Amino acid sequence: MNKAPLKAFAGLAGLAAGGGLTMLVRLALGMPVWKTSPVLVVGIAAGLFAWLAATVGFRKLLSLDAARGALCGLAGTGVAIGITMLVRLAIGLPAWNASPVLTVGIFTGVVVYLITLGVFNYWARWAVGRPDGADRPKKPGWARYFDVDTDHKVIGVQYFVTGLAFLPFAVILQLVGRTHMVDPDLGILASGSYESVIGTHGIVMMFIVVLPVFFGLVNYFVPLQIGARDLAFPRLNAFTFWLVPPAGLLAAFSLMAGGFTTGWTAYPPLSSSFEVQGMDLVLIGVYLAGLSSILTAVNVLATIFKKRAPGMGFFRMPIFVWGTLATTSLSLVFTQFIGMSFLMVLLERTLGMGFFVPAMGGQVLLYQYLFWFYSHPAVYIFVLIGLGLISDIIPVFVRKPLFGYKGVAVSSMGIAWGGTIVFAHHMFAAGLPGWMRVPFMITTLLVAVPTGVKVFAWTATTWMGKIELKTPLLFVFAAVILFLIGGLTGIPQGIVPTDLYLHDSYWIVGHFHALFFGGFLLPAMAAIYYWFPKVRGRMLSEKLGRIQWFLMVPGMFLMVVPMLGLGLEGMRRRISDYEFILNLQPLHIATAVGGFLVFAGLVVLGYNLVVSNRRGETAGKNPWEASTLEWMISSPPPEHNFDEIPHVHDRPHLEQHAHVGGEPEQKSGEKEGDKA
Amino acid sequence: MTFPAVEIESARSSPMRLGMVLFLISEAFLLGALFWTYYYLRGLTPGWPPHSPPATLAFVNTAVLLSSSATIWLGARAIRRGNEKGLFGFLLATIVLGAAFLGITGWEWTHEDFFPWTDAYGSTFYTMTGFHALHVLGGVLLMLALLARTARHRFTADSFKAVEVGSLYWHFVDFIWILVFTSVFIIR
Numbered sequence: 056m057n058k059a060p061l062k063a064f065a066g067l068a069g070l071a072a073g074g075g076l077t078m079l080v081r082l083a084l085g086m087p088v089w090k091t092s093p094v095l096v097v098g099i100a101a102g103l104f105a106w107l108a109a110t111v112g113f114r115k116l117l118s119l120d121a122a123r124g125a126l127c128g129l130a131g132t133g134v135a136i137g138i139t140m141l142v143r144l145a146i147g148l149p150a151w152n153a154s155p156v157l158t159v160g161i162f163t164g165v166v167v168y169l170i171t172l173g174v175f176n177y178w179a180r181w182a183v184g185r186p187d188g189a190d191r192p193k194k195p196g197w198a199r200y201f202d203v204d205t206d207h208k209v210i211g212v213q214y215f216v217t218g219l220a221f222l223p224f225a226v227i228l229q230l231v232g233r234t235h236m237v238d239p240d241l242g243i244l245a246s247g248s249y250e251s252v253i254g255t256h257g258i259v260m261m262f263i264v265v266l267p268v269f270f271g272l273v274n275y276f277v278p279l280q281i282g283a284r285d286l287a288f289p290r291l292n293a294f295t296f297w298l299v300p301p302a303g304l305l306a307a308f309s310l311m312a313g314g315f316t317t318g319w320t321a322y323p324p325l326s327s328s329f330e331v332q333g334m335d336l337v338l339i340g341v342y343l344a345g346l347s348s349i350l351t352a353v354n355v356l357a358t359i360f361k362k363r364a365p366g367m368g369f370f371r372m373p374i375f376v377w378g379t380l381a382t383t384s385l386s387l388v389f390t391q392f393i394g395m396s397f398l399m400v401l402l403e404r405t406l407g408m409g410f411f412v413p414a415m416g417g418q419v420l421l422y423q424y425l426f427w428f429y430s431h432p433a434v435y436i437f438v439l440i441g442l443g444l445i446s447d448i449i450p451v452f453v454r455k456p457l458f459g460y461k462g463v464a465v466s467s468m469g470i471a472w473g474g475t476i477v478f479a480h481h482m483f484a485a486g487l488p489g490w491m492r493v494p495f496m497i498t499t500l501l502v503a504v505p506t507g508v509k510v511f512a513w514t515a516t517t518w519m520g521k522i523e524l525k526t527p528l529l530f531v532f533a534a535v536i537l538f539l540i541g542g543l544t545g546i547p548q549g550i551v552p553t554d555l556y557l558h559d560s561y562w563i564v565g566h567f568h569a570l571f572f573g574g575f576l577l578p579a580m581a582a583i584y585y586w587f588p589k590v591r592g593r594m595l596s597e598k599l600g601r602i603q604w605f606l607m608v609p610g611m612f613l614m615v616v617p618m619l620g621l622g623l624e625g626m627r628r629r630i631s632d633y634e635f636i637l638n639l640q641p642l643h644i645a646t647a648v649g650g651f652l653v654f655a656g657l658v659v660l661g662y663n664l665v666v667s668n669r670r671g672e673t674a675g676k677n678p679w680e681a682s683t684l685e686w687m688i689s690s691p692p693p694e695h696n697f698d699e700i701p702h703v704h705d706r707p708h709l710e711q712h713a714h715v716g717g718e719p720e721q722k723s724g725e726k727e728g729d730k731a
Numbered sequence: 732m733t734f735p736a737v738e739i740e741s742a743r744s745s746p747m748r749l750g751m752v753l754f755l756i757s758e759a760f761l762l763g764a765l766f767w768t769y770y771y772l773r774g775l776t777p778g779w780p781p782h783s784p785p786a787t788l789a790f791v792n793t794a795v796l797l798s799s800s801a802t803i804w805l806g807a808r809a810i811r812r813g814n815e816k817g818l819f820g821f822l823l824a825t826i827v828l829g830a831a832f833l834g835i836t837g838w839e840w841t842h843e844d845f846f847p848w849t850d851a852y853g854s855t856f857y858t859m860t861g862f863h864a865l866h867v868l869g870g871v872l873l874m875l876a877l878l879a880r881t882a883r884h885r886f887t888a889d890s891f892k893a894v895e896v897g898s899l900y901w902h903f904v905d906f907i908w909i910l911v912f913t914s915v916f917i918i919r
Contacts, residue, residue, distance in 0.1 A: 415851050
């Protein structure tokens with residue numbers, strides 16, 4: 056029987072019911088009946104749900120942990136909002152005050168969601184001394200990815216796909232913003248909406264795209280590369296993953312709740328003023344994402360310290376693992392600062408506290424100290440894993456071991472910990488005490504040294520190599536060049552006199568987009584082409600990969616370089632308008648075109664993923680002839696990763712790096728230690 | 732330079748303790764952000780502190796919390812010697828002391844002459860003591876879980892890692908209280 060009409064009907068009925076109900080509620084609350092965004096969003100969500108229910112069956116849909124958790128979480132939010140309003144009435148306050156009511160509602164909803172999802176089941180059973188239920192049957196196929204699962208490979212895919220799912224959302228937001236800037240007089244966005252749109256783009260990109268994409272790779276490949284069965288705490292791993300989807304939805308829905316005009320930095324006093332209505336959702340969302348990344352850091356560090364295979368000394372780990380080690384050691388401690396500073400703003404909004412309110416004896420600059428003390432190291436949190444990927448992919452495709460392996464490994468830690476003492480360079484223009492300027496200028500410039508070590512090592516590795524220009528290597532080369540541009544354009548911002556001119560201009564927007572392209576997006580693309588065969592057992596299309604490259608990389612240059620020019624011309628960031636007489640429009644047009652090219656590249660990637668997942672050629676164990684451990688097992692890896700305990704003999708990217716199965720080689724006795 | 736090969740044994744050993752130590756390092760930074768706030772405001776505000784919460788009861792509270800550190804230590808010692816009943820008793824005592832601490836803190840809060848929304852001092856005072864109290868609450872829940880497990884005879888002289896790891900957390904929370912107490916009530 057053809058069920059297509061039924062599915063379509065269910066979807067449309069859901070859309071109509073959801074939209075209609077929203078309009079009725081709005082009518083009952085005395086609001087204007089039609090407002091496009093809430094009515095459409097609720098309608099589309101209801102329609103999607105009805106369509107899914109008709110497609111896979113209502114019962115099966117509800118049996119998915121994710122669906123159950125989401126529904127119960129929503130219900131919990133509603134009930135908690137209702138109770139809070141009743142309590143407020145009872146103690147003589149006006150029933151509705153967005154910040155406290157929403158905050159209580161959302162936190163309760165998230166807790167209900169986590170409980171009904173079942174991430175606490177293992178621990179609850181452990182506490183009362185019952186069997187932990189780990190032998191629960193796993194659903195076949197895609198359904199497994201919507202259940203709470205403790206296998207690091209499943210969680211890795213969950214993280215990665217969550218990040219990828221939010222990527223087009225964040226990019227489209229920015230395309231709207233860029234289109235607006237082509238001709239602000241057309242009024243595509245109102246002035247408040249423009250700031251909200253780009254702020255949401257920033258927040259979603261950093262916390263809901265970059266972190267989950269990298270944590271996905273870390274989850275999947277760090278245990279494989281160090282020869283472990285799983286992460287140190289698989290249940291904690293599941294818990295930290297399931298914090299990410301609500302965080303992402305909160306950040307995205309802040310636009311519907313009124314948006315936030317502060318930009319991603321959320322500086323008070325603007326962020327604690329009630330005119331910025333969507334702020335609460337962003338603050339809570341980022342807090343959840345931060346909590347997730349702190350606990351993931353605990354988990355990954357314990358894994359790297361405790362779960363390495365025999366022979367896997369620290370200086371035999373792939374650089375990707377070193378980058379992970381550096382990143383997680385930073386996010387372990389510094390994420391607490393953004394968590395705390397965001398919570399303090401939330402407390403100001405909900406309880407009327409006054410840490411940053413001068414009239415109450417607070418200090419505005421205090422927020423900036425706390426915030427940048429995290430957020431500068433955060434930059435390294437966002438790029439170090441990408442730099443590790445670059446260092447690992449180059450040797451595979453130039454058929455040479457990494458030049459200066461030990462220096463590159465240590466430079467990851469150098470960048471990470473050197474980066475912790477530079478934070479005040481974000482505040483050169485903020486009224487910093489004069490004596491702080493020069494020391495922070497010097498430390499800032501010093502961080503360029505370990506970064507330079509990496510770039511020199513990559514170049515030297517490529518030198519005289521047998522270069523195979525496969526798609527991963529193409530992306531890596533583009534990444535190195537963009538990263539270099541990002542690094543060099545950072546120097547004028549580290550130097551006080553030039554920074555005072557460039558601060559808060561498009562120069563910095565261009566600078567950090569170059570860094571994010573070179574340190575995150577392009578390495579992530581390289582990683583997709585490099586590791587997809589391992590995860591799915593099929594190769595991605597090289598041809599589509601090249602088309603993507605030729606759309607994306609020129610697009611990135613077209614986006615970044617005009618931004619730098621705009622900055623030099625004096626264009627400020629987060630401003631939704633400019634005078635045509637200043638002749639800035641051509642540069643804005645170029646930036647917008649670049650943005651659309653990058654997006655076109657992403658569309659090609661999506662097509663490639665879907666098509667190659669079905670019809671790509673079979674990959675086999677080791678299509679790239681790489682030597683690290685993940686390539687010594689079948690693709691996709693078996694449930695338990697390694698049939699036998701792997702043994703590691705030497706550095707990565709050497710023939711004799713490691714082997715799985717068979718007796719440990721006797722003659723490797725003299726190679727026990729690391730010789731260099 | 733040589734690097735010792737990792738033994739198969741250590742690859743299999745439980746990393747629970749390391750996980751807790753890492754988590755506590757992280758928590759130290761969370762509370763560090765609060766201390767930063769407190770001392771930053773203190774340095775820039777003439778006439779600090781604008782309010783003087785009475786220290787007498789806080790002294791009592793400190794004694795209560797410190798003695799709970801002793802009871803959890805005694806509990807861990809008891810199970811190391813195979814004394815399950817001793818562990819149960821000392822865990823119970825720790826929970827009672829922790830709950831007493833929370834009760835006294837709550838009583839103090841309702842009897843201060845300033846509120847979180849009075850001024851920046853009030854905000855900092857309630858946030859610091861509040862975050863610490865949240866950590867004590869988390870500790871009490873952890874102790875309750877350990878108590879439930881003890882009642883089901885899950886800890887023996889050979890297997891009590893969770894007790895040790897739990898007590899690590901408890902000692903940390905106590906140590907943080909000493910810092911909060913010294914900052915807020917003694918040196919002002």
